[in-house]
Amino acid sequence: MQKIGVFVCWCGSNIAATVDVEAVAQASLSEPGVVFSTNYQYMCSEGGQSAIRNAIAEHGLTGIVVCACSPRMHEATFRKTAAVAGLNPYMVEIANIREQCSWIHRDKEEGTKKAIILARAAVAKLNRNVPLIAGESQVIKRALVIGGGIAGIQTALDVADAGYEVDIVEKTPTIGGKMAMLDKTFPTLDCAACILTPKMVDASAHEKISLFTYSEVESVSGFVGNFTVNIRKKARGVNSDLCTGCGVCIEKCPSKKAKSEFNQGLCNRSAIYIPFAQAIPNVPVIDRESCIKFQTGKCGVCEKVCTAKAIDYAQEDEIITRQYGAIVLATGFKPISLESYDEFQYNQCPDVITSLEFERICNAAGPTKGKVLRPSDHEPPKTVVFVQCVGSRATVECGKTYCSKICCMYTAKHAMLLREKYPDTEVYVFYIDVRTPGKSFDEFYRRAVEEYGVHYIKGMVGKVAEEDGRLIVQGSDLIADKQVIIEADMVVLAAAIEPDPTARSLGTMFTASMDTNDFFTEAHPKLRPVESPTAGIYLSGLCQGPKDIPDTVAQAGAAASKVIGLLSKDKLVGNPCVAACNEPLCNGCSTCELVCPYGAITYEEHLVVDHGVRETRRVSCVNEAICQGCGACTVTCPSGAMDLKGFTNLQIMAEVDAICR
Amino acid sequence: MHADERKEAETIIRASGVNVRKCMKCGKCSATCPNFDEMDIHPHRFVSMVEEGDIFALMQSKSLWRCLSCFACVERCPRGVEPANLIEAVRLEVIRPLAGNRLRPEAIPALLDEKIPQQLIVSAFRKYSK
């Protein structure tokens, strides 16, 4: 017979206002096995926990029920308390009388009645609990970072500096991400390349970091501390070991009509290319779609001119299998497509561009060598209109409901840079709100207005039309209650940003949950901002939500510290609430193997004693290190052979019976 | 606010089906409106005035009769507010007490001839089928 103690928490007035906590404590005393009960203002506080410890010692309790908040909140806390007092932590049950009772009821009498029933159910279950011992598993001391933007680079550097191996998998031919495309960066206006490229070099030179560029994650198996990942290294068509990066192939390649992705399609590149001069690795890639050799079988110029004999048309994709203890998602973002925004004429007029295109036009290494020129006629624009919030804060279909967070600041930056370089240019910014929270951010925006004379107009642009090579911008000026028409030479749209489109498939692969906008969700919005709810998966950078470079780097460092914390452990304590097979009942039908989402079930030939008969049968076996205790197999098994430790069918039925009593 | 005016505001919100609270005051409706200069009260102001219950001024405004029912504002509003539907609802509130509901939607097809612009037909249906 168990000796059970019941501890009812007030949670200040959270519970006590709707539930008569004393009545719950009293009522539970008449339940089988209960020898002690009490109530306390905050059970989770040191006072509450010591009351639990003392009662365990004093009454020789074999199990405790805590009637309090959701087990998601404090189950771990109370298990630790029990363990300190010498009790097996799995002899603790939580009756959730806050989220599932006091918070959702108004009537105190009803609330109390329900709380008593919930406590009764927990006691009934606890009477059937047995002590469980958690297994241990090894931690592989290597991390995988997916995405080689500033977020991924920073996380990798921090983890590697702590002495652990890190692999970066980047899908494009180079690391660097969007930051490599930027010109100067707010709020200090330092040049992006000057602060990013040294970090790229550090990452590639670091003895603990391996780069897999032009590569993607193909599949993953395993669990925290012990992931096995297949990486697809796409065929570059160039042997990285032999290539010297001389670039003669790029120069001689006759196919020069492909749009440069790095320059946002503002200029062309050859079929064999390096995205930009400081790319890492400095090894070209053959884009097979535009390569004449791959399309028609002719050409082969690059092979002929390459003195290092590095060109290898026969190169094939390679699958590399590596093991990791921790995985960091750092897949970043992209601006949304502006195809549905006909009012701005983005698809029709070459001089209507996105802000990211503007970055390339401003950039000394960009298509115009840093001269701000109109894409249509390469003339310097005399009047430029910026439009903020394009596609952000919109509840209609083609937009995003959130604020993209970075565009107010980078638009102020663009406006200022333009006025700085070309003081004769008139610059207008249409805004709904100017959102500049952040250190030195509002001062930055005010400088654009007060020192640089940028015209900020409160209102939106409704229509852009091309007339004789000029852009007629029709907008509203809400403060003047006027409709304004500006004849502009260039219109720059601050397009909303969205997660990289590959995030969704990665989310499924890693069971990392996402919000409705496909940003990865954190385990807790305030207290666990860089962990995904799935153990061993961490989040870094813009893939988790809109943020600028300072925020990205801070979060990247935070993710690294979590990874280091995990990798520094030699062993991880597992979850003992895993599935177990009652072998005499199992008929080897394979149903459980098919439903297990983690691949934890295999079949083995075991000697089984069934009703006195000894025979060798094919039965189901659970790998306890892989099983996550989801219970899918237990409800699927047609013979009732599968059971979940800590949540056995008997325990659950006892709870149901207690509720229906 | 006058009690009658408050009732009027409620009717207009109900008849139009517009949730004025969704408006984020961006002014894109007024930026789009092709007849902005002819109006005394501009589309974005229509939305905020209905929100404030300032209906009598709207009922007397020139804008009621200057709005083309082109629905450009409805098409462009990033938050799906539908200002033109509000304008139409106010217009109905003015028209109905004057002439009663003389026109039934079933009667409209018989009144059409080929030269009538399609837009007008659509607007007529919208106005009289409320």
Ligand SMILES: Cc1cc2nc3c(=O)[nH]c(=O)nc-3n(C[C@H](O)[C@H](O)[C@H](O)COP(=O)(O)OP(=O)(O)OC[C@H]3O[C@@H](n4cnc5c(N)ncnc54)[C@H](O)[C@@H]3O)c2cc1C
């Ligand atoms: C126009 C513009 C101007 C800006 N100006 C500034 C500024 O002045 N100051 C500032 O602080 N911030 C600025 N920002 C914001 C800044 O660009 C971001 O904060 C930063 O780039 C986020 O870094 P990230 O590494 O999270 O994402 P990204 O830079 O997007 O990097 C993600 C990387 O992951 C790779 N990747 C994606 N999916 C996969 C996959 N499935 N497998 C492998 N690799 C993958 C991508 O190819 C990319 O290399 C600006 C942004 C824009 C659009």
Ligand code: SF4
């Ligand atoms: S083979 Fe392809 S990549 Fe090489 S030079 Fe010819 S077109 Fe360019």
Ligand code: SF4
């Ligand atoms: S940051 Fe500024 S421009 Fe960007 S969506 Fe938010 S309010 Fe609009």
Ligand code: SF4
């Ligand atoms: S466009 Fe829509 S959200 Fe913007 S002011 Fe007009 S009604 Fe309001």
Ligand code: SF4
């Ligand atoms: S429907 Fe009326 S208010 Fe709306 S844009 Fe057209 S004319 Fe302007």
